[in-house]
Amino acid sequence: MKKQKKVFSLKKAICFLLVLSFMLLPLSAFAGETNAGSGTGTEKNDLQKAAEEELQKELGAFEITAEQRKLAKQNEKGYPPLDAGRGNPNWINTQARYAFARFMEYALGECEATFQQENMAGAAKKEGISARFDAAMDPDSPVDAFLINAVNYCVEKLGMDKDDLLKELADAIIGDYYPEPSRCLVNTEIILNTFLQSVLYGDANLASTTKVFPTEGGTAAIDYIFDSLEHNRLLKPGDGIAIATPIFTPYLQIPSVKSYNLVSVDVSTSMENDWDIEDSELKKLEDPSVKAFFLVNPSNPASHALSDETLDKLKEVVEKNPDLIIITDDVYGTFVDGFRSVYSILPHNTVLVYSFSKLYGVTGWRIGLIAMNEDNIMDELLAKLSEEDKQFLYSEYSIVTENPEEFPFVERVTADSRSIGLYHTSGLSTPSQVFMDFLALTHLIYESEDPYLELANDIVNERYEALMEGLELQADDCENNSHYYTVVDIYALIAAKYGQDFLDWFKENKTEIDFLNDLAGKEGVVFMYGPGFEAPDGTVRISLANLNKEDYKEIARRLYELLDQYYEVFEEETETALPGAA
Numbered sequence: 001m002k003k004q005k006k007v008f009s010l011k012k013a014i015c016f017l018l019v020l021s022f023m024l025l026p027l028s029a030f031a032g033e034t035n036a037g038s039g040t041g042t043e044k045n046d047l048q049k050a051a052e053e054e055l056q057k058e059l060g061a062f063e064i065t066a067e068q069r070k071l072a073k074q075n076e077k078g079y080p081p082l083d084a085g086r087g088n089p090n091w092i093n094t095q096a097r098y099a100f101a102r103f104m105e106y107a108l109g110e111c112e113a114t115f116q117q118e119n120m121a122g123a124a125k126k127e128g129i130s131a132r133f134d135a136a137m138d139p140d141s142p143v144d145a146f147l148i149n150a151v152n153y154c155v156e157k158l159g160m161d162k163d164d165l166l167k168e169l170a171d172a173i174i175g176d177y178y179p180e181p182s183r184c185l186v187n188t189e190i191i192l193n194t195f196l197q198s199v200l201y202g203d204a205n206l207a208s209t210t211k212v213f214p215t216e217g218g219t220a221a222i223d224y225i226f227d228s229l230e231h232n233r234l235l236k237p238g239d240g241i242a243i244a245t246p247i248f249t250p251y252l253q254i255p256s257v258k259s260y261n262l263v264s265v266d267v268s269t270s271m272e273n274d275w276d277i278e279d280s281e282l283k284k285l286e287d288p289s290v291k292a293f294f295l296v297n298p299s300n301p302a303s304h305a306l307s308d309e310t311l312d313k314l315k316e317v318v319e320k321n322p323d324l325i326i327i328t329d330d331v332y333g334t335f336v337d338g339f340r341s342v343y344s345i346l347p348h349n350t351v352l353v354y355s356f357s358k359l360y361g362v363t364g365w366r367i368g369l370i371a372m373n374e375d376n377i378m379d380e381l382l383a384k385l386s387e388e389d390k391q392f393l394y395s396e397y398s399i400v401t402e403n404p405e406e407f408p409f410v411e412r413v414t415a416d417s418r419s420i421g422l423y424h425t426s427g428l429s430t431p432s433q434v435f436m437d438f439l440a441l442t443h444l445i446y447e448s449e450d451p452y453l454e455l456a457n458d459i460v461n462e463r464y465e466a467l468m469e470g471l472e473l474q475a476d477d478c479e480n481n482s483h484y485y486t487v488v489d490i491y492a493l494i495a496a497k498y499g500q501d502f503l504d505w506f507k508e509n510k511t512e513i514d515f516l517n518d519l520a521g522k523e524g525v526v527f528m529y530g531p532g533f534e535a536p537d538g539t540v541r542i543s544l545a546n547l548n549k550e551d552y553k554e555i556a557r558r559l560y561e562l563l564d565q566y567y568e569v570f571e572e573e574t575e576t577a578l579p580g581a582a
């Protein structure tokens, strides 16, 4: 194995790191490096020290990123700042939002029809609700027409009862009842499953066997999964957890922040291999001491999906390590044509995380989900736990179920999200579930191509083309490239444009942080520090989500303006260094 890390929790850093991880800012693992195997007492003290030193460094890197945003605001040239660091999209989906506003108005009418006095009304009634919906909706209004279409789709294609659906939607958007069932509303689960099937599963047919738990965004989903894996003793101190790197950096912190001495194993991907996982790296997953594999697919920062060949090989890996739990975050899946989730290949072993945040521009809504198959490895492993572990879990869950041993893992995750005891008031807010329904239905009502999804893909592709043209770099046309972000190797770019001697000078005279500070302070451009995601030295992450097409050309121009300036200094220095120069 190439690289193994021993990761330690640092009490005083926990709160701080948790806050940071929710700010979606890049930080490196604060892991101290060591050999494989669980540590002894003295080793731990040394490692603890090393980890704390690392932590200091990494917090420094975080401060530098914040610093760059400040520097860019008051850049020397007085340019409008261009922040290509942020992954938040600068587009939104309007259709689902109009539908939400309109349906809220309609549902309020339903409540007022029950009773109304001043600012008080009753609850929506199921009886006759379909007829009243049909009468209220005007097919000539585009928003009403969407709602009519969406409801028809659910009735005709998904076999739902129209009264039942409208009553669920009306109650849910009004939000006058606790989510019931708490994990996911009944019709919402069907709609979300149909959506996931359409955008993430390729040909695999899993909608009817998948259980969904809507959560407060994808990040909460990840949190809940790791919490429950640990609480249910499916991940224990000393267990190996493999992480596909480079990765969205706050995720590197989770095992260290949340757990006790998990051994983290890098499964690295590289630019040279189209950011796919090489065989030698995949092989690490065959080791039975590796209990879980965590990946973002398509990845962040590298923005590439795993190839079909790698998906096939992953299947072979799981044959050798059949208890492997795979956690895949597919938030960028809709940005790769013909994408197939690891869940669609290995439904038994995989927990899927999806978030609506990026495609639909809904980061502020906090809507994502956890999905897993009704037949899954976690439930199997629970049945195989030691008697002691089983007894512990029996007493833990006996407060919310009469049959704790049979309590499925997906329900445990739901219960754990509210410290078990508050299971009956768990679940995502019901208006948020309605909004997820509407977002999913904006896609599902189209039999073939969804124009919104096409548009979102076209937008990031155009920006990517503009950037690559400006940088005079060959565009990466790999079919697995999502173009949501791109990793640019600044060293390679310098060598190609200015030659090796200048690159050598650059490396000697400028740290990557100096360079990023200059880019921000002199030119008003913010990139993210690649090594902060465990990407190679000299790389930066450029987001294609947050600026307009022209801005990417301008970013390239400013980057070269800075490099030209450096080059002048380099020339002056080399001239004066020449023997006989003035």
Ligand SMILES: *Cc1c(COP(=O)(O)O)cnc(C)c1O
Residues within 6 Å of the ligand: 087, 216, 217, 218, 219, 220, 248, 296, 300, 329, 331, 355, 356, 357, 358, 363, 366, 367, 368
């Ligand atoms: C942006 C992003 C998300 C979205 O998280 P939310 O909590 O849903 O906003 C999830 N995973 C990755 C890797 C991301 O980059």
